[in-house]
Amino acid sequence: MIETAGETLAPKKAAGSKVGSVRAVGTRAVLAELSGTQDVLALQALLLEHPLPGQLDVLAAAETVLVTADSPVSARRIAAALLQLDLTAPVQRDGELVLIDTVxxxxxxxxxxxxxxxxxxxxxxxxxxxxxxxxxxxxxxxxxxxxxxxxxxxxxxxxxxxxxxxxxxxxxxxxxxxxxxxxxxxxxxxxxxxxxxxxxxxxxxxxxxxxxxxxxxxxVRDTVTLGPERPAQDRAPSVPAAEVASGLRVVSPGLQSLIQDLGRFGHSGLGVSGAGALDRASLRRANRLVGNAPSAAAVETVAGGVSVQAVGDQVLAVTGAPAELAIETLSRADSADDDFEPAWRTVPMATPFALLDGETLTIGAPESGFRSYLAVRGGVDAAPVLGSRSTDTMSGIGPAPLAAGQLLAAGGEAESGVVGHPELQPDFPGTGVTVLDVVPGPRADWFDADALPSFCGQDWEVKPQSNRVGMRLQGTPLQRSRQGELASEGTVAGALQVPPEGLPVLFLADHPITGGYPVIAVVVDSQLDRAAQVPIGGKIRFRWVPAGTNDHAAATTEHTTPEQEASN
CATH class of the missing domain: 2.40.100.10 (Cyclophilin-like)
Known part of the structure; x- marks a missing residue:
């Protein structure tokens, strides 16, 4: 049966099966443990050839296969189905032969x-x-x-x-x-x-x-030389700057401003993470306000300071971390030489507004939260990579960070003829304590009895070294009950991985797809947006999801084999 402190989701299958046990990885993924590489290859091939209902992605590792689902309910069903698969006659894929000349x-x-x-x-x-x-x-x-x-x-x-x-x-x-x-x-x-x-x-x-x-x-004996690696920022934009007739010119990119949509998925087998907006709800809200499709590309910025100038009349909206939105316009002065002088006005958050040709919008420092989202009607027209316009800071895939003078073309992602009504936003974390719900991780059993209460019994401070890959946390280190190394295995956004020094790292959207440190807990998917808004210096307290809630049930519902059901 399923045990919540990182132990197996299900018992071993009957003789002849190569699937050992299945562990929950948060509420939307499960980890199948196998006896070796050949069994990993067999299960991976089977799932790619015959996907299970609700299966989104498959990631093989040294001794495990991570299966990501479209919902907690699908994750439960996939966990049960994995136990029924017969790997004695695996599906054979084409196995294309690649020749690599090597000195x-x-x-x-x-x-x-x-x-x-x-x-x-x-x-x-x-x-x-x-x-x-x-x-x-x-x-x-x-x-x-x-x-x-x-x-x-x-x-x-x-x-x-x-x-x-x-x-x-x-x-x-x-x-x-x-x-x-x-x-x-x-x-x-x-x-x-x-x-x-x-x-x-x-x-x-x-x-x-x-x-x-x-x-x-x-x-081969001939010298082999690779051409210079082409950095992400050298890729040609989808619309050359000289041809941008409608969009935004970056006056100041702030601390870090990136183009993000809802991410690229299904490519973990190639070593590519999902990336995408860290606060997905805020991105969707911004797009909804300007009449875009939910997945349209927008600008994600941290800690304010970004300024953009309209090229042609634009409709914009800013959501996420609340901040002052100041617009600089030029008005004719009452002087003889007809010079222009700047005038200012402010606009509210989470409300569509016009930015007329030549006007400049500046997003101030957040009053709370950490990340804001700027949407332009039509979406940001950047070159898609593997089906997404998101910037992946871990791998370098996608558009480069915004730079002063850059022109962002407005695309064709508007799906509504009208803009949305102003919307209310949730409360955003400040420098106080933010409570995040977690479920036990797949390797919680690597920690002793004192470590689990300590994990949820203290406030963890977000360190300045945090980024889109992960939030590094400072607190009282956690002690492992097991020594040695864990074979690299797939992981997910929201996973709390604990390196040897005992200080957790909370993985965010640009996390590495595999990790070799034990995951003690996973933030429930519904709270990842809130986690991404905790500012540097803010504090986090983790709370085990109470038994009986939907998120907890998705990760801990008991699975049995037909043989066990017959014996009950």
Whole structure:
């Protein structure tokens, strides 16, 4: 049966099944535990070939498969259905073969030869002499964990990770091989390099080697060089600045202003998180006020300070963290030379208003909350990436942060001929204590009996190092009851991961899709918007969802197999 403190959602299946147990990950996702990589591949293939009702996304990892659902009810049903799947005859996917030419001159090649006892030439022969299968993605878009046909190249990670690994580096760690798609920190053993572009958004399938693909490495002697990595901000906008006849000119971007919609989903298998607006309700409200579709792109800004000037007459609305909205206009002075002098007016929050050609809107510092949303009628017309215009600060996918002088074109996302009525907004968190409801995480059983009361019995302060990836919290550290490492597994927005120092990190929309630290709890989905509005220096107190509520029931309802039902 299901136990709420991070223990299994369901008992092991009958003999012959490869699904071990299923754990809740918040209220809209479940984690299936399996006996090894082959079972992970089998379940992943089965779910991709035959999706379960309500299934949104599937993310395989070393020993688990995370399934995200469209609702808490669907998550319950998926948890029960996973226990009934027969993995003894898995669905076979096409398994496209990808050839990767590799120069074997990596810095760790000689050391790997010593660790494996194969020598340098033996390592090259073993690496090129077998077919590798991409089991799952993680770490960065295009970084595929590949499993081989044997264990001859099993080696540990480096004791001291490198601060920068060049793009195209071919590497080994544990039983896996991989190619670094871009320059990044890393602790894998480097045995070679390739010029193959592992991640390219200009391709229909951005990942050269996606989960399910087979990979053959081929040794070459020619020098292989990757072209310079193209940063996100160098991508061409959907509408060139010279052609923007209607939209907004950025006068000042403030501390950080990003283009966001409701996010990109279904791409976790490629190593891409959902991203999107952190306060989804505020984004929808802003779009509704100007007559846009709910998912139209808008500007998300933190701590105020952003200023935009209208190019052509525009209809705008600002929602989220309440702040003064000041409009500067130019009026003719009563002087002989007909100079213009500035005049000011203010407009209310959560209300549609006109910003006439040449007028400038400035969003002041929030009175409470942290993030505000600026919508323009028609939506911000930015180039979509994987079906979304959202900026993902973790992977660099999507539009670059706004910059002074940038022109934002207004698009065609208006779906209503009229604007909305002014709306009431909820109360937003301040520097006091914000209470957030949580359900037990999938690894709450990694913590001792004192850690769980301590987690919910103290106020956690939001540290300045927080961002869209996660909120770093300061308080009395939590103690684990288990030592050692947790194999990387899928995670979700709202997860509270606890690194070895014992201070939780609350994952937000740009979080890494997999993590190797235990998740003690998960904020219920309905309160993620509120969590994202807690300002730096604000305090959070977590509260276990009371038994019997809908959110709690979605994560803890008992599941039984047909065999158990027959014996009851």
């Amino acid at each position: 074997y001159d990596g810095e760790d090649l000689a050391e790997v030869g010593e660790l494996t006892g194969l020598g340098t030439e033996g390592v090259i022969a073993a690496h090129t002499g077998q077919i590798w299968t991409v089991a799952f993605a993680g770490f960065a878009p295009g970084f595929g964990y590949m499993v081989g046909e044997n264990q001859a190249l099993e080696v540990p990670r480096r004791s001291s990770p490198r601060t920068a690994v060049p793009a195209g580096s071919v590497a080994l760690a544990g039983n896996y091989s991989a190619v670094y798609p871009r320059r990044s920190p890393g602790g894998w053993q480097l045995i070679g390099r390739t010029g193959a572009k592992m991640w390219d958004l200009d391709r229909e399938q951005p990942a050269l080697a996606a989960p399910g693909h087979r990979v053959q490495f081929r040794a």
